[in-house]
Structure formats: structure tokens, C-alpha cells
Amino acid sequence: DQQVKQNSPSLSVQEGRISILNCDYTNSMFDYFLWYKKYPAEGPTFLISISSIKDKNEDGRFTVFLNKSAKHLSLHIVPSQPGDSAVYFCAASPFTGTASKLTFGTGTRLQVTL
Amino acid sequence: DTEVTQTPKHLVMGMTNKKSLKCEQHMGHRAMYWYKQKAKKPPELMFVYSYEKLSINESVPSRFSPECPNSSLLNLHLHALQPEDSALYLCASSQDHATNEKLFFGSGTQLSVL
Numbered sequence: 095d096q097q098v099k100q101n102s103p104s105l106s107v108q109e110g111r112i113s114i115l116n117c118d119y120t121n122s123m124f125d126y127f128l129w130y131k132k133y134p135a136e137g138p139t140f141l142i143s144i145s146s147i148k149d150k151n152e153d154g155r156f157t158v159f160l161n162k163s164a165k166h167l168s169l170h171i172v173p174s175q176p177g178d179s180a181v182y183f184c185a186a187s188p189f190t191g192t193a194s195k196l197t198f199g200t201g202t203r204l205q206v207t208l
Numbered sequence: 209d210t211e212v213t214q215t216p217k218h219l220v221m222g223m224t225n226k227k228s229l230k231c232e233q234h235m236g237h238r239a240m241y242w243y244k245q246k247a248k249k250p251p252e253l254m255f256v257y258s259y260e261k262l263s264i265n266e267s268v269p270s271r272f273s274p275e276c277p278n279s280s281l282l283n284l285h286l287h288a289l290q291p292e293d294s295a296l297y298l299c300a301s302s303q304d305h306a307t308n309e310k311l312f313f314g315s316g317t318q319l320s321v322l
Contacts, residue, residue, distance in 0.1 A: 098250075103248075128310060130311075130313075135217075135315060135316075136315045136316075137212070137214075137298050137299075137300070137313030137314045137315045137316050138251070138298075138311075138313045139313065140310040140311065140312070143310065183250060183251075192305055192306050192307070193239065193302045193304070193305050193306075193307065193309045193310075193311060194239070194241065194253065194256040194258075194263070194264050194305040194306075196253070196311070197250075198250035198251050199250055200248065200249060200250050201248075201250065
């Protein structure tokens, strides 16, 4: 049972445009959400996070939005750059908030084209 | 130094071999993790060490044996593996496993079991 779902396995966006990556979750105990980026032959790297007490968190070109009632979060990248081409994983942690309880989604491969 | 270093990067082994994967971090993190990732799947947690003690074992078969010699090092000893154990093995660390700390991942060891 996949508790964190990324329904789009891939996404192609033109350079300069907005990339929107979506993530849905089913466990209402999830309290903390993170996005990781992964390049080929490298481990995932932390990108941005959001706590359930917020509905938006921004860091430069990256913004994460959380809609708790819909159990949905999204990552916006504006403007998209070719270096953003990677696999993006959404991850969620329960109310008890332990790093060891992270559940990852299946990932969305973003391709930013020239 | 914000790196988690894993060796080797690639490993091919037979089902009767014994091998070890190594992981090192010098960020002073007190929690270290082993994850397994199959192609097009999310990372799955295997083990968590907290303050050099095994705190979580996610029902991993005994042919995988973790070891934490000190706070900077984490090993995964492999013995009598099966072909279905072929995967990317990721090591990660965090400040503490009991808070919402972001994980720092290594680049992984791509393991093939013949």
C-alpha cells in the first residue's frame, strides 16, 4: 500500500517556465513533508520541507504548497532551469516526527528542455 | 564537510560471496541509515543506528548484517545474497533520528547479485 503517491512518473517543461510536481498522501498522521532531488548515480539531496502547521514554504526558485484537507502537496519551480532535470521524490513523516519514519513516493522525473 | 561517502560505488557478487558496503560521514551526525532502492521504486528503509546502537531493523533478512564501529562509520555486511537483492544501497545520516531532520544521502552502491 503506497502511502505517498506521485502519480506522474515524468514531466517535461520548457526552460524558463514553471514546473509543478505533485504528491498525494493517504496517512492523516503525516505531519512533515520533504522534497528530495536525485541526479543519476548520486544519492537524493534535500531540497525543501514543510510542516503541517504551514501551507506554503518558499526557498528561492522552489516553493512547496500543502493542502492538508486534500492530503496533497506540490512543488513549484520557477523559473525552471536545465540543471533542474532530475528525479524528484516527495517524502512524509508521521506526527511523531522522526527522520527514521520517512515514507518516500515513487518519484517524478523532470526534464527541462531548452 | 556535508558529504556522506559510500564505497564501493559498484559491486558484483555471487550468491556464495561475502562482501561489505561502507559508509562514512564527518558531520557529527548521531543517526545513520541504510536504505535499499530498486529501479523506479522509492527508497526503502532497512536499518537505523542511533548513537551507534541499532534502533530500527525493518524486518530485513539476516543475510544483511549492519555494523556501526563508531559514530562516523556504518557498514553493511552481505552474505549468501539472492539475485533479487540486486539494488542500489543508500546510506544516509541525520543529526538525530528522533526529530524532523533532513537526511543526507551518499551516492549509493549499485549491487548486482549473480
